[in-house]
Amino acid sequence: MGNVATIFRREFAGYFATPVAFIFIIIFLALAGSFTFYLGYFIERGNADLQTFFLFHPWLYLLLIPAVSMRLWAEERKQGTIELFLTLPISLTEAVVGKFLAAWTFVGLALALTFPMWITVNVLGEPDNGVIAAGYIGSLMMAGAYIAIGSCLSAFTKNQVIAFVITITVCFLFTAGGSSAVVGLVQGWAPEAVVKAVQSLSFMTHFQNISKGVIDLRDAIYFIALIIAWLAANVLVVDLKKAD
């Protein structure tokens, strides 16, 4: 575990070595705010909750998380540092987990910085803070799933742009799986079970449950399982792609 902490510290500090971290956080906060107020009619709705705030998180993550995750392994491969890194006395799992946790913490930090939303809604009314806490937990878990996907896919290539585009595509499938467009596409002809399966794969379905304050064990397990599966794949991909 000591190694995971050491890798985590190096990676996390790496985000702040360049202005990228600050740009990311500012854009994240600006988009989160404007989605809530302009697209979500936060004020006009007149409800003391953060439903409209959380509603746009999947789309926000879809856009921004690939930009965070693309460098995780693609950069190591591009710089050749992967050879140095993986000949240190660490296991591949420690390497993958350390990097993942750094990216997750970084996104978590950006998410935490949306706390003025929470203050605002508490000033304007009397929201159910339990529901809001559930929303934050759900959002963080969903962010973890996006990052795990991005980390795994960034190990396929030396090129960060390719990693970014592929990650957006795969994340889009996971996000939009539950949208009415995709569900409508299968609903007409496919059996009920298939429709359910498509829906149950989607981040939206699980996240919306949690963000409404319903913390169902199945939703939590869904995100945790997804993270573990993608990180396990990440370990394999790093190992297999070392040669080229």
Add this chain to the structure above:
Amino acid sequence: MDTMIATEGLTKEFGAKRVVDSVNLTVQRGEVLGFLGPNGAGKSTTMKMITGYLRPTAGRSTICGFDVLDNPIEAKRHLGYLPEGAPLYPDMSPRGFLLFIAAIRGLRGAEKAKRVAQAIDMTQLAEVLAQPIDTLSKGFKRRVGLAQALLHDPDVLILDEPTDGLDPNQKHEVRKLIHEISPTKAIIISTHILEEVEAVCTRALVISQGRVIADDTPAGLIARSPRHGAVTLTVATAQAETVKNALSSIAGVGAVEQGKASGNGVLLTAFAKDGADVATAIAERAAADHWAISNLHTERGNLDAVFRTLTNPTARKAA
């Protein structure tokens, strides 16, 4: 003796192409083994397999008795590795980078500070410690890579072109450093600078097209040069023909080659047959016959010629 590095039938294929072909080698404590070979001969790939970074298609490799695939963490603990091109994290400073490596190496507290300070001192990095690695010159980057490999005082050092990009003074420093630390370690370095092999290596492996084609001491390799043991003398132009004939008649002398005429005479080289020592006989004859010679010396031969003969297939056929 202590065998620190051992490989058995190490082979790597990329697709149908066999890049490394059953390399067997052992390196003992105190040895500095030089990997010599043309670009693309498989030197780096072999090193990558010895360190456990690349999985060989066949064969195995051990570091201090630990198989690099079955017991990678233990093997890597004993290993200091400078990969090809000395890759480093460009956004970090040398200090931050070395502290990271030290932490991963399990060093803590005062021990960590001491080892990092030692590595900085050995590689003379003090003046650039806080600068981003990205902004450093090639020479400094290489030295940061070396510092990283030496940090934990490993038993085994594998250095892929450690002096590439360094100026002559820095090269000298790095060779001196390798020489100083070599008694307690097993070291493999790869290089295409032949003088480096003579300067630091106790043994040299010539690799061509993935195969080991020579495994010898640097002196032994030089002895393979056709010019090794040949005697070159400069004689007055008037005597050139006489001396040339006389040289040919001396026992042990093979061909005699006439070089360019220069201001003080003609250059003649008498090649020794089968490594015979001809210098004494030639010197005696010169004295007895009163040759007007201004210079007489025994050729050492040169590694360049041996290297070219060994690694160039057409030259090898001709030889």
